[in-house]
Amino acid sequence: MQKPSKKYMFPGIVLFAVLITAVPVHKWARKHVDYYTATTDHPLNCASCHLYVKRNALSKFLEADYLSPINLAASGINNKIYVVAQDRCMLLEADPESGKVTRKIKVGNHPHSAVIDAEGKYCYVSNQWADNISVVDLATMQLADTLLTGNGPAGVAIDKPGRYLYVANSFAGDISVIDLQSGEEIKRLPAGINPTGIKISPDGQIAYVSSRRAQSVPYGAPVVSEITALDASAQVVSEHKNINAAYLIENIAFTPEGDLAIFTMIRPKNLVPNIQVERGFMMNHGIGIIDRKNNDRVIQLLIDEPNSFYPDPFGIAISTDGKKAFVSSSGVDCISVLSIDSIRKIIGNTPENILAEYANNLGLSSRFVMKRIHTGADPKGISISADGKFLYVAEMLEDRVSVISTDSLATVKTIDLGGPGRLTVMRKGRRLLNNAGHTFQNQYSCYTCHPDTHEDGLVYNMASKDMGRNVTNTQSLRNISHTAPFKWNGKNQSVYKQDGLRFSTVLTRTEPFDYEELDAITAYILSGIPNPPNLMYNPNGKLTQSQLRGKEIYERTHDKKGNEIPSINRCVTCHPAPYFTNRQMVDVGTLAVTDDSILFDVPHLNNIFASAPYLHDGRAATLEEIWTIYGKTEQHGAVNDLTKTELNELIDYLKALRDPEYEGEQSTVKSEK
């Protein structure tokens, strides 16, 4: 018998090695994937976790530079439209006639909105993550000036004489009034929480400023948001108008007569046990109407229908003839066209008590919604051409502007803004997060409770076990990749589990994401959502004296009497840098009688200043209240020996915490202040 040839020995050994390792490796991989996905049949695809969700050179190579147009402004002088490309930090000039982008300019970090002056000379672009306004000379498409604002400039408006620029500072909750002659901010006026939309009435007398977050109140108290009214002739606040039972008021528009101001809004049902989606039990979406000729009374109407919902209303524009209002329903990729005449009839002929009931009526929209016009992914800002013939829609996740005839209500053209033209895994995930298609009857998207991928400031009764128990404060989705486990009770070891079957059973109550979609949304959540720079409390990494003293308290090991603080009662033990969580389960003495007996997952603290209310059930309206009202024992940190000033210093330090991405030279998102 012949001996096997030597040339077959090496491949044979390799084959043998592969055979004896394949089975255990496969078994290990199966176990590994099963653990992270909390399923037993997720495909063993290494790329879904180890490529797309990592921020490394390869994943960056696979990702693409999208434009993400969020808002736009139409010029009445040169008939061009100016599109704010948020992700590429650019202002694009597009010609609706040719359907082409004609010019572009880099503006500041994370631009939000744009407004053009009456002469069509300048476009003012708010740079939300840079705390300034880029003034673009439209003749040369060059940067003419940069104006400083408050924190998080978003909505912008110019008064009728063209003298003042009003800027809604979304992070600070105030309004900058900038003198356009001097370029200086002359006043800062108080607004609601997270203001973003601002509109001046046709007569120039009044400006309304929206606010997206509701006032911070204990769980159970009514949800109330603010619309701030400004006297535009004197640049003062004339009224802080309470808008009951609504939040996420994004934008406002006036009828040409100025008698009605209409704003977009969401009516959440966070106080109702979340036991079903049917009959609008989770989220309703609609418009609010300020009836200026009737003591500024506010009427709310839903644009939803009993079995079909139109979530995340964002932009609003009214046709030049005052007959139609257009609302972009970002969560379902459509524009709802509303008949203003029908709305006038409804509010004019209905007794006040019935009008109040209408705010919860899903059937009424059939009386005033004329049409739903399908758009590309995530329609956001909208604007009407100067001649009133066209509506321009910024399709944020399509990198496109659609042009809709205001007469035929048909899409007549789309303008490709020049994005990458391919759909990456992360982009697909972002579309899924912003779209309500995976919720029963499209009632809400992830975005609804996580606007701007943050959190909505509300506390929900998810009623997973029993109604009225275990209420939970919504948590931010920003930069959470290093902060597993998830949920306050830490039961979800991964985003795969968080957004998998449980998500469909408890939240969306419809078919769960398929695995490709789950991979995509996980990739986006884990690697695509940066925190904004903390320009308000820590613009450049240099802490103030107060913050430095607060840091010492945060990191101290001994109290003021020299006694050693037990490790578990030190701030830094559970909240170590850089994400300020040790990812452990702890009892900090905040369990309520309506909570099951559980430990809480230590939350991360970066940009914590923007996440009120606090604690698992949102009972603390401010960081101070965590200790002054709800932390009288030492269980949630040893602070009882601190003076009021020292506690304030600790709070100052906490507010200064910012994303590690902004620390050091490896920062990918620069602060520009």
Add this chain to the structure above:
Amino acid sequence: MRNKLIKLVFFLFILIISSSCHKNKGGIILVMGKAGDMRCTDSLLHSGPLKIAIINPDKPDKPVKILTTDFFSACSPSLAFDGRSMVFAARRNEQDPWQIWEMNLRNRKIRKIANSTNNCLFPAYLPGSKIVFSQAIPGDSLKSEFSLFRCNTDGSSCERITFNPAAWYASTVLADGRILAKCAQNYPEKREAELIVLRPDGTKAELFYERKGELTGGRAIETPGGKIIFTENTGSDRSQLTAVSYANPFNGTTICAKGLEGDFISVNRGSEGKILACYRNSPGETYRLFAIDPEKGTSVLLQENHDYDMLEAVAIAPQSMPRKLPSEVDSLVKTGLIMCQDMKLPLFDGQHQPVAQKVEILGLESSYGKVEPEPDGSFYLKILADKPFRIATLDENGKIIKMCDWMSLRPNERRGCVGCHEDPVTTPENRIPAAVRKDAVIIPVVLNKIEEKTVELE
């Protein structure tokens, strides 16, 4: 050897091509019955022999091909979402009960799905290889006549999903994943059927459409354009195709096929956005098959036969898969929870009613007890699952103001009502119902505690 291999590959190639080009390139499944027999849903059980056939509307002269030659009678065909198989109700012999069968439309092989001694009718496919159908329950302690059941397409895991004293039939599955069925109360008094929508696990059953006339014929259907179309009686031997919007079925109706003012016996889905309806002008005629454009209202006669009624028709075409809804039902739990936000909520039209002071929960034969609401009008009940009950609001003298229709909760179901007098388009006010700050009241109230599994959905 090489030649053999080539022959084998060639043979496989021919096999694949021939199987992909098999018999069913479109076509219509048709239910036919001899002219003159009684034709209505109630009489279906006793009707003369019905045959399921396949026709090609493009070739009207071609003879129809009977698919159910092995059966005495067959009806209620419903196609799988891929259009490759159908489920139908049939009985082999005249004395057999109606059972549910599935036919592979490619090779015409059949298999029995339901295996009951009672009549089973109106099968429809559900996502996830399941079907829903109606089954008679003679002598049912819950006094139901027909209940909805669901099972796997191999007949396993059969479970009842409706539990109120009513006849449930003519199910169809909506794109949102829910079942739309006709439900006619039969206790304590008989009522006309309503269109009720519920999840495939039997939870969240609610009124879909406020009936104007008598609902006749078979299933309602959903069109790709978002309409729900069904047959509705408009007088003696007259019925119409009524359409409501899926999005807002409470916002009035439209009439499809206005030119046809006789009697529709059924409507089903067609192809290319059309619907198929079986219709006759007058009782002296046979039912004929029409294709109707539900948007334009235009109709085209597809097939007629003076000897046979054409009673049901469905196009052989794939359709998009409805959503596969998750289930909160846990069979190890014995109860369900229901919360009413405000039983004093006035009717939406402002109609004056006495203010309710209490609610009484009524079972089939006895009262389960009275419950005092919280000052905000809310109440919160834990009720034995799969038992029918009605909730009545009582005035200060204990007199019934209003009683809702029969309800039942599935094990571990949690559901909410805005109010006892709620308008079906009203959403809840955003406030915590005071009742949920306490434990739920156990119904029947004579029970102090129910030992059961605790479920945390998350």
